[in-house]
Amino acid sequence: MKLKKLIPQLASNIIDLHFDTEPRAVQSQSIPKIKSGADIFAITPEKTGKSTALLIGIIQQLKEPFEEAPRAIVLTSTRENAFELEEQFQLLAAKTKLRSFVAFDQGILQYQKDEIYDGLDVLFCTPKRLMELVNINGVPMTKVKILAVDEADTVITNSHHAIIYRIADGIKNPQLLFFAKKWHQSFDTVEERLMKNPHYIEIE
Numbered sequence: 001m002k003l004k005k006l007i008p009q010l011a012s013n014i015i016d017l018h019f020d021t022e023p024r025a026v027q028s029q030s031i032p033k034i035k036s037g038a039d040i041f042a043i044t045p046e047k048t049g050k051s052t053a054l055l056i057g058i059i060q061q062l063k064e065p066f067e068e069a070p071r072a073i074v075l076t077s078t079r080e081n082a083f084e085l086e087e088q089f090q091l092l093a094a095k096t097k098l099r100s101f102v103a104f105d106q107g108i109l110q111y112q113k114d115e116i117y118d119g120l121d122v123l124f125c126t127p128k129r130l131m132e133l134v135n136i137n138g139v140p141m142t143k144v145k146i147l148a149v150d151e152a153d154t155v156i157t158n159s160h161h162a163i164i165y166r167i168a169d170g171i172k173n174p175q176l177l178f179f180a181k182k183w184h185q186s187f188d189t190v191e192e193r194l195m196k197n198p199h200y201i202e203i204e
Contacts, residue, residue: 007059013091013094023049027052038199042177045204051150056092058074062122069140070121072121082124112129116133127160145173147164147175153183156184
């Protein structure tokens with residue numbers, strides 16, 4: 001996707017941060033599909049720009065702050081990954097004023113619930129902690145429209161697929177974005193159970 005097709009605040013941030021203004025293959029293929037509302041499997045090796053593509057797509061979809069409940073949830077395998085993603089998101093989304101927060105295992109559950117209810121647009125979270133928060137009504141789910149899984153092959157390998165199914169089943173017509181380094185056999189079940197005509201993007 002060319003910069004001129006992104007919202008002005010996002011395009012301006014990309015230029016100011018000296019990110020590549022010419023999109024990489026996974027970005028040019030996935031961002032328009034995210035913008036269209038399609039479900040996606042994006043399979044691409046490390047260092048190909050897949051996480052950046054995911055974040056740009058989410059920012060492009062959400063555009064600006066809206067109400068208090070999160071509209072996107074991004075799952076990833078570890079606390080460290082969640083903070084790295086959120087840090088990059090904050091840089092890319094700075095001029096949009098989109099709000100984000102990280103919830104992770106071993107963090108204080110009530111504190112994380114309170115921060116979420118203070119209002120945000122994107123929640124970055126580890127799967128186990130998301131399930132714990134949902135079990136105590138710690139995440140308002142009524143406005144969620146995007147469920148994204150970064151490092152999806154690792155998340156699935158760690159037996160978190162049941163959590164993903166439960167969360168997705170609790171969201172009305174979510175857009176599902178699975179970004180991974182390699183295809184995992186459990187993705188076949190994800191497609192069958194949760195997705196509607198997903199698009200496949202594979203970069204070698």
